[in-house]
Amino acid sequence: MSRSFFLIVPPSLLMASLLSLPVMADPMKTDWGRVSMEGSITDTACAIDPGSLEQTIDMATLPIGQLVQNGVGDEHPFEIRLLDCTIVHPDPDKSNQQHFVVTFDGAADGNNFAVNGDAEGIAMQIIDDKGNASTPGVQSPEINIIPADMKLNYALRLVGNGKTLRAGTYHSSVRFKLDYY
Template identity: 25%
Template sequence: MKVSACAIAILSGVVFAGTAAAAKDEGHGIIHFKGAIIDAPCSINPDSEEQTVKLGAISSATLINSGTSTPTSFSINLEKCALTTAKNVEITFTGIGTESNPDQLGISGSAKGATIALTDAAGTPIKLGTAYSAPALHDGSNQLRFAAYLQGDGSSAVTPGDFTSIANFTLAYN
């Protein structure tokens, strides 16, 4: 009988210990981690890797005769730069241009008759597929500044509606 009482005591302790150690489940989820290891002197800040630039609600009258919207600034932030040999970076924006203006991004959606132009911080146009030399880099953090604006394409009527476009960028250090 002593063995049975001892076994019951041990079994009870195991059961209650397991219950006490279990976490309450009042909701749960999954966290995915994504990244890449790159062979480069700088890391790209995660907020710069994939971003949305809101150009706003632009009057169709603004875009008539190749008119332009107000530029919207955006940046690509580089961090933890350890520059030993490469002190400069070239950035190339790519995307789908239009027949009337292959140097600018075409738009998709119900809006028509406009393209998206990219510029450097000084307002100098940057052509799709053409490498742009950014100002010299320094150790630590660097901010590459750009702007984008909507421009009437001049060859077709401007049709109001929603639009989207995608630009990819590639960095090349030298």
């Protein structure tokens, strides 16, 4: 004779027994991690607008005759925009930063900037809005910080470098830095 047995377990007892299983398991294991951070606080009178940091200027096509006749090519303007300019230094023991100078730097060709490529007999010149030409690695004349108008206007142009002119493509790269005082 076979008998069947049924075990009737109330739902609350079943639930309590299932919830107690983790308590009977190994003690809880804790893992630790680490978050590192890095940054800087700068002490400058102005910030350079991100749109001014990396610029590409299309110099267009220049007829070699124009360079022979005029000695210079057309001007191609560009600007360096400054943001959040403050002329009052946060440390009262230090002088206010009311002036700055710009230094353009790159491969030199005399007092101008060298170009690379197939074209020969040319160099690139950078001039400011007052007509001052920049010399590679040499600071510009002092510029006053005027918080209302923080746009520095410059222009690029090709100039002859005294060598025989040869038509062709060219390119150049120039860096700039601002020093405040």
